[in-house]
Amino acid sequence: MTDATVSPEKTPKRSSLHTASDRTKKRNASETRFKAMGIGAIALGIFFLIVLLVSIISNGIGAYQQTYLQVPVYLDPAKLDKNGNRDPADIAKVSTFGYTPLIQAGLLSAVQDANIDTPLQTARDMKNLISASAANVVRQDVVSDPNLIGQTVTFKLLASSRVDGYLKGRVTREGVAEDKNINVDQLDLTDKLVDAGIAAKGFNWAFITGSDASESRAEQAGIGTSMLGSLFMMLVVLGLSLPIGVAASIYLEEFAPQNRWTDIIEVNISNLAAVPSIVFGILGLSVFIQFMHLPQSAPLVGGLVLTLMTLPTIIISTRASLKAVPPSIRDAALGIGASKMQSVFHHVLPLAMPGILTGTIIGLAQALGETAPLLLIGMIGYIATNPPGNLIDGFMAPNSAMPAQIYEWAKRADPAYYERAWGGIIILLLFLLSMNIIAIILRRKFERRW
Amino acid sequence: MKLAHITASTLAITVASTAGAFARDNLQIAGSSTVLPYASIVAEAFGENFDFPTPVVESGGSSSGLKRFCEGVGENTIDVANASRAIKESEVKACADAGVTDIMEVRIGYDGIVFASQKTGPDFAAFEPADWFNAIAAKVLKDGELVDNSYTNWSDFNADLPEAEIATFIPGTKHGTREVFEEKVLLQGCEDTGAMQAMLDAGMSEDDAEGQCMAVRTDGKSVDIDGDYTETLARIDSNTSGVGVFGLAFYENNTDKLKVATMSGVAPSTETIASGDYPVSRPLFFYVKKAHIGVIPGLKEYAEFFVADEIAGPDGPLAQYGLVSDPELAATQAAVADEVTMNSGM
Secondary structure: HHHHOOOHHHHHHHOOOOOOHHHHHHHHHHHHHHHHHHHHHHHHHHHHHHHHHHHHHHHHHHHHHEEEEEEEEEOOOHHHOOOOOOOHHHHHHOOOOHHHHHHHHHHHHHHHHOOOOOOOOOHHHHHHHHHHHHHHHHHHHHHHHHHHHEEEEEEEEEEEEHHHHHHHHHOOOOOOOOOOOOOOOHHHHHHHHHHOOOOEEEOOOOOOHHHOOOOOOOHOOHHHHHHHHHHHHHHHHHHHHHHHHHHHHHHHHHHHOOOOHHHHHEEEHHHHHHHHHHHHHHHHHHHHHOOOOOOEEEHHHHHHHHHHHHHHHHHHHHHHHHHOOOHHHHHHHHOOOOOOOHHHHHHHHHHHHHHHHHHHHHHHHHHOOHHHHHHHHOOOEEEOOOOOOOOOOOOOOOOOHHHHHHHHHHOOHHHHHHHHHHHHHHHHHHHHHHHHHHHHHHHHOOOOOO | OOHHHHHHHHHHHHHHHHOOOOOOOEEEEEEEOOHHHHHHHHHHHHHHOOOOOOOOOOOOOHHHHHHHHOOOOOOOOOOEEEEEOOOOOOHHHHHOOOOOOEEEEEEEEEEEEEEEEEEOHHHHEEEHHHHEEEEEEEEEEEEEEEEEOOEEEEHHHOOOOOOEHHHHHHHEEHHHHHHHHHHHHHHHHHHHOHHHHHHOOOOOHHHHHHHHHOEOOOOEEEEEEOOOHHHHHHHHHHHOOOOOEEEEEHHHHHHOOOOEEEEEOOOHHHHHHHHHHOOOEEEEEEEEEEHHHHHEEHHHHHHHHOOHHHHHHOOOOHHOOOEOOOOOHHHHHHHOOOOOOHHHHO
């Protein structure tokens, strides 16, 4: 407008589509600003996601490597079978404490055979290098095969968490000055053991398949058993909340009359979805354990509690997907003579299925990551059971769950457990990721558009 | 139809289990988070060496453990409560009211409470109980008068301490450690500084004065940690001048991050605690419900195994982890073997 006076012929008074007016510019600018803010928000989100993933992976990746020692152990008959008659009952009487000195002597002889120059020359000096779990590994083998007694057998044993931490860079020479569980000489020896091929790092399958270990042997702990605990809980949640939730929503959506009572129920379901999960834990403790006398720490109880928590989520998503089925489908079914029941189960429900499944899987994923209610029903703590032997045990025997296990590890004193907690988070995230991907695939595959 | 099948089988299992609920074959243990590491080490070795399943050990603090212990007798209650302090009269009474009358008290050893700060932080090298009292008590003695605590730096009351802001992280009230800390540090400091005498002179009764001595300032200089020592460690990690209260075993596992200060001139170690030179230590206990012996398989074996020489002795795994072995372990072993309960005079 300002140059209108300079050359009135060139710029026409009325606006053109080719030159933007001030107002258009303003509107375009605000759109650009909004887009930039949107991109900024997404970029910030992605940045934090990357920071989170990098920190999880860098902290947790160590848990997937573990140091093992190849130790030739002379199974001394004088110590392990005093009567000399290879009676399994006698052999079983020798506790793990009887095996520890043999293993230490075995490692010492391996050190000497390899001509390693070290100031550590007694069997007791080897103690801090070997995991406390070693004695049990050897004992189990001997108890199951007493003929091994008298032979020298090479075992693949776990190194202690300090040695393992040193090879992973978590334990440093400066850091161990005050540490009574390892000293610098032992770290020097560790380096030489690696050169001699006695100590080596390997992929830590035991972390994925194993069960919890006590505070004194972080190197042995694995998340496998608690994964099974989570699995059995999810079976309970799926088996109960899906049929109950779907049946309740079909009734509410398709059959129930619209009156004060159904309104109250609807409001309560929405409220329940927002109740903190710890409340369900308290409910589970008082109803399932104290009143119904179900066993403590059992995945069945955990599953029941999580079912209560998941039900509202499933009901809400199921009702939403039932609502999304167009009324013409119902009308058509009723029009050709189907009963109300037939129209729902033959026509409406199959069309709503993708939405119901998506809601269920997301509900399950939420339940999988839940810790708080498990705190009250005894699923958090030191629970080092063997993997359950049969289906009933899976539901009834004490077990933990993945998030509970991670929480427990994060509390423990040995920093090696901290690494394992992060390692557990990686597995939990993989589970959640794959569940969400399944939900997306199901939705894509079965979704119908009208 | 598959769904219906799964539902039916789940329901069947639920019903079956409700009917057969009285068939627990694993031990249920709960209580002090200080005792938890030791109990888990014992439970693990117990599961390996016996044909019984590995016991389940939960934490949550001495008080909450004893509360659950006193809920009654039966398979839906716990068998053993771990505690980092002796059971109180009121708890014994609560137990008796719920039908838990025969309780075996087993002392497993001693634990030291240490005062540690960031390894690279200010040089906290030596504390006296009086320093802690001056740092965190609600009312302190200043120029002969009892006033609300207004100290902000450690050096305000003791020139030997670094000129660092007071930021302490002490165990919350549900922990047994807190009680020992109050008794052996705050109360001691209260007496040492003369604040106790001043309170008595001001006409307070002895009980009130003790209560006032152990009251902690609430202006944020002292933070109660209700979680575990890892939480205390995390707080100290993020606060250069922070000082925290830890168990000896926890400190020994984290010597690369923490440095420990002496208390009354004695450095904490298993030796100084065993000899009684280090002032802030306390016995650790577990309590066994005698009514469950013979009902829950393995309960007595567990109790005996816990106090056996090869576990709780000076060379056992518990001492290796940081427990100070009890010199009177033999007497405890005999008491456990004879199932001596508290009211039968232990």
